[in-house]
Amino acid sequence: MRRLFAAVLTFLAIVATPASAQPPRYLISAQPMQDAPPGVQAWRVQYWTTNGNGQRLAVTGIVAAPMEAIPPRPRRVIAWTHGAWGVAEKCAPSLSPNFFDYSAGMDAVRSGYVVVAPDYIGLGSPTMHPFLVGADTANAVLDAVRATREIPGAAAGSSFAVWGESQGGHAALWTAISARSHAPDLTLVATAAAAPPTDLAANLAQGSDKNARALLLSFALHSWSTLYGFSLDPIANRTNQGIIRRLSENNCVSFNKKPKLGTILGILTVARATKNKDIAKIEPFASFERANSVDPARVPGPLLIAQSSKDTIVAAAVTRKFAKAVCKRGTPTRWIDLTGDHGASAKDSAQETIGWITARFDGNAPPNDCRRI
Template sequence: MRHLLAAVLLTFLSVFAQPVAAQQAGRLIAAEPMADAPPGVQAWRVRYWTTNGSGARFAVTGIVAAPMEAIPPRPRRVIAWTHGAWGVAEKCAPSLSSNFFTASAGMDAVRNGYVVVAPDYIGLGNATMHPFLVGQDTANAVLDGVRAAREIPGAAAGSSFAVWGESQGGHAALWTATATRSYAPDLTLVATAAAAPPTDLAANLREGSDKNARALLLSFALHSWSTLYGFSMDGVANRANQGIITRLAQNNCVSLNAKPKLGTILGILTIVRATKNKDIAKIEPFGTFARANSVDAARVPGPLLIAQSRNDTIVAPSVTRKFAKAVCRRGTGLHWIDMSGDHGNSARESAVATLAWIDARFNGAAPPNDCRRI
């Protein structure tokens, strides 16, 4: 135990003894080569500095991957891969998972010559509450991850990037697109791709047809927001059920291939019943906060791609389509990919088409516009 405490203390001192300039948002703290990267890929587990929407500074984690090739004469193109919901507990960080590469469709882009930057976001893999679906906090972590990757010599990452994400990561991608110009003017956003993105948060938490998934995601959101901002859950659930919401969020990471434990199943069923007729859009302060962190169609720049399955039971297709129509009304053209698979495979099902679309944007081709058929 003493050795463990000493190691933790040394880590703390090594981070916070750095000069203030070295702690600026976007600065790399460490890049540890990964021995278990796929063939043809070099990868690093990284730590870097970011800030939340209030300007507070955090040391966060992620993975950067690049082709296992000689450093090219020009900087490599970059894709920021924004992951879907893995949970809100520290242990749920994608970079800690042995299944990271197989579960992350965005890593396929390395084979196309890209550097892929995959941030964990704030609070996953680091000791603070994860700001689940909090737009600006997440966008900052993504943009600072792209900045930090440029400090890894072997990655040879450039300043031009695309952002691509699924589910929660689709929300992150759209928020990153809206924030790039103001938060990271040193970076150039080339394209934004979002697969099954939550856009109107209250509507998504209300209209997804899988009530069990809705209950778990609602638990993530309620626990995250109440912990970070002191919001009372009294208007949503009684004290006993609030305890169940907290335990569901603290103890569960999302795993598409694992069966949930009996306690998790019972907890989810309890929250399904407890929130059956509850709409957080009408429960303050959650309603106002959900609206503030929904995606404003008027602020999302093009070129833009949205991929959505008509059979998605978690992100309601009607909500995504409504958002896409709002984007089109604002005069921003978008490419729409219509799919038929399940939610968990949204990015994988659309990966080939999405990567081809991103390639074309980097190559300067005119983007397609599907607004007339949405």
């Protein structure tokens, strides 16, 4: 009853406000989920965002909140930015039955947070996913936080933290860069990134797992060539270009099953075809990688980075170099050393990360590990 009453008040407030004074609306729909974990209420959402060219797009995601009465004060918000699930529309995390099992950020709901998990542009929506494209992704994250505030049952406030893993670490850092300019109505209190790609040229070249590198490179090449018309001719012949396209269109990242034989053969073919290709020296890909890498001078603090020394996909040396550059700017940086594999980076650091984010919301001074990074 209390939730219904709050929803009615929200509706009346919108109706009573003159059209010229109404704030922009981001939420399109919020459908309650019946398969949320115990103690959690969740919604599949559709909302409006814009890409880097200003085009308005309808995109999707999931919002989760504690299964409790609406509190007297707005809830704290964490934007969870997911790692690579693929670039095809069907690869949206919100469409997966494994969403809650493989989204470490959802653990924060148990600590009282509203967690908003955007799919980004093109996952769950009919347009090409801008893979590792900074501004487009940041817009989708920030507008997801705005849309969440329009769900009465979520009771989300305007202050938020962003926390992401792998591709989502890149997304989190770009969200921090863009927050003030794109969403001045929101207040970013903390940024956490687990195994984040930062220097895209170095990340796509230095990961020691050549097969994972080939799949991720396929995702990037297919995304960028489709969206921006970049020719793949300097990188692969027509046969191998077809393999890159099929790998990207037909495959999502598998968490609990082995890839099909055709996928394995395709990855091996791309790995051989690109073995001696330095994308960082081939235009326009080289300039695009630089433009969408993370500039350490633009990342505001406080910042947390979690990185495994044994990561075979995001090389630890690249992440450490980025952290050192951030530290030279005087940005308070918490560094968490991990020893697990790449895909467990957020899970292995979740308890410490959530505690660190809570301390930032509480107004405590951030710890600084720059001397030991």
